[in-house]
Amino acid sequence: MAQSNHTTRKYAISAALVTSLAFTPIFSGSVFANAGVGSSEGDITINESNIPNVRKTTVDEFSLIQLGDTGQAVEDLQATLHDKGYYTYTVDGIFGPITEKAVRDFQADKKLQVDGLVGPNTSEALALPASNPSGDLTITEAGNSNSTNIQSDIVATAESVIGTPYVWGGTTTKGMDSSGFINYVFKQVGMDVSRTHSEMWENDGVHVGAPNVGDVVFFEGTYDTEGASHSGVYIGNNQMIHAGNDGVRVADISIDYWQNHYIGAKSFIN
Template identity: 55%
Template sequence: MAPSNLNAKKYVISTAFAATLALTPVVGSSVLANAGEGSSEGDITYEESNLPNINAEQSSETETPSATVNSSLIQQGDSGSGVEELQSSLQNLGYSSSNVDGIFGELTAQDVRNFQSDQGLQVDGIVGPATSEALGNPVEAAPEAPSSEEASEPEADEGELVIEEVDNSDDSSETEAPATASGANIVAAAESALGIPYQFGAYTPGDPNPSALDSSGLINYTFEQVGISVSRTHAGMWANDGVHVDSPSPGDVVFFEGTYDTAGASHSGIYIGNNQMIHASSGSGQMVVADMSIDYWQDHYLGAKSFQ
């Protein structure tokens, strides 16, 4: 669920904070900024995070469905009127090397295999729904293709100018459209970075196993895993990449300002749902999960963008 109070940005004060405001000295943003670009405020463990729930959901969605018995199959060893109808259909289509006797033996199985091969079906000698449908609507054999010489020499009347089209495109330049990065894939890529040490300025493009990352390096590393290129800095990503969203969804990037002495976006993380993000924590010294609902992150929240 997208955080309900993120749209209010840094002007929202939690109920607990408001209740103690009169008794507690006000902490200015200049003091909060000393926490560094990746504060450890709100850092939580994997078990406390939303990741176990996400992984459980993905696991249940990818489980292989149990096999069901298809009672409509006709195969070797069967007998009866269904086999007789099959043998009659094969005979009418010219695929009969056995009698129409209602017994599905090896000869009938071979007839079925021959038919399946000509129809482009799975050649297993078993008559299932696809083979049954093809028996009722067989595909006619394609006309024989002309020879390469005939194909390359267009017919023309004497004195007629023939213009032949030539494809000058380079097949090697044709590339498949990149697969759309899903929120689940982005979260999984960010999760794979958990535990990598934090180091300011650390990020090497193309390195699948970085020894260290900084906060914007984590975002670059994550989206590189799903085939998306983003700007190197938080400010660059905030200004140039993706589209702004009112409320973040898992896989979106959440941005913060004033986390250290710099103008504009100064920190970001990968949103994983339930008011949580994966980010680079200078305080914890590694890539971790943080609870964004605490006052520190709410006070510095800038907005969210989708890079998908």
Template identity: 50%
Template sequence: MAPLNLNAKKYVISTAFATTLALTPVVGSSVLANAGEGSTEGDITYEESNLPEIQEEQSSSEEAPSATVNSSLIQQGDSGSDVENVQSSLHDHGYSSSNVDGIFGDLTEQDVRDFQSDQGLQEDGIVGPATSDALGTPVESTPSSEESSESESSEDGITIEEVDNSESDESTESNETDNDNVGPQDGGTENVSASNQAIVDAARSALGIPYQFGAYTPGESNPSALDSSGLINYTFDQVGIDVSRTHSEMWANDGVHVDSPSVGDVVFFEGTYDTAGASHSGIYIGNNQMIHASSGSGAMVVADMSVDYWQQHYLGAKSFN
């Protein structure tokens, strides 16, 4: 994409600062330096976002008894036999706040956190390989490609990674056409892989957390505040992926560049405030939408990237998965 006129941006931003200073006599220097980070442009409500549709697709996939998020993570919102096994093991170990009903809710998550604390594990409320091993309940593995190609379902249930070919021919042709273009405007609804679904779930869990510049502590499972790059760090920490601390470092060092974003990828922007290179990013959730940290709204929210502001500042997308 054509380089942005950073000098012009500095002039516009400095004008906005002058207005802010006129209306607010005392403003901290750190706030001024990041006043443009996470603009409220395009911020939308949860109900207006693509998240309910993603959740509906996930719930439909989980109607089979053994459907879970993926072969390595079981977390809040999941259901099925894997969750039931976890709950049974928790009961066997003396953690019995929840019922053995195959539904991973608040009580099950708290039991997992209590168990992790007693076992010296990371207290994130997510049953990954280490927690599963400690519980003695290894998560069911994904069927082999040969097994999954024979039928959409098996005795073990349906995996989220499987695609119903009878319904996807038209959408596949459409996606192939879309991929010829570049930019955030290309993304729409799509079949979400289990690992990318886990990324979206982690980002969704941060919605409503207050915005605070510089806020993020690695490994913190319940942050009281996050900044824009802190949201990305928090999200990928929840799924066991290490990323760099700043937007510019993530853009330079982490993941792989993609022509157009898929659900669970990271979308980057430049010139959102007076700094060189990547200055903001968010978790892409399809339909030209992202979960990001909005300093203007003061929280983690969903934004519509099709508005002029985000289109003009769009830098590119990367997959960290």
């Protein structure tokens, strides 16, 4: 493949990784104390989390087009956005703020993750050209890659709002409660889920014996309410991203607090 001016990033999650990072709950009793809403027990930093491993591991590799890139791939992107009515400026092969805004507008209309990055899902929606002999843009898809791309989108979206403050009833980047966080993440990847943890546990997705990356892990008894009372996006290695008392964080769910409240996991991926 010819040299490209844009950065290559690992994006999709391999089936092997998903299998190897399955969560095995260690139950130590049925103690359900009345904890605060969205407890922050076990919260850890991104560097301490499994997120770097999720980013690195892949079965297929593609070239991400992003702000600052130049070359034929960007020209193709601009021309496609122009044809679709999102880009009205000169097709110059320079990915600047105007091109990024056009990408974001397209992503919003197509209910994709709105990040201004042209990854596999955005590229597929735009029907950008695949690799060619002069090769700036290369996208290769492994067999049954749709689910791995969705898993990757779920984790990337959850990671993108880490640091968002906890706000009771919140469902936006200005503030989220624990179920609002789950609603926000899955809405960004084109899935509608129920508003509360208990409704999600009862009505959405399918129960799984052990969660894979991108599944949702559920807990009960974290405060005084019937049924599931908390949940988070599973990222492998006994960790989840969730909205706790201190906002959206990564948590180690192997600690006693979460093990004592764990009730199971569900997959929302069709």
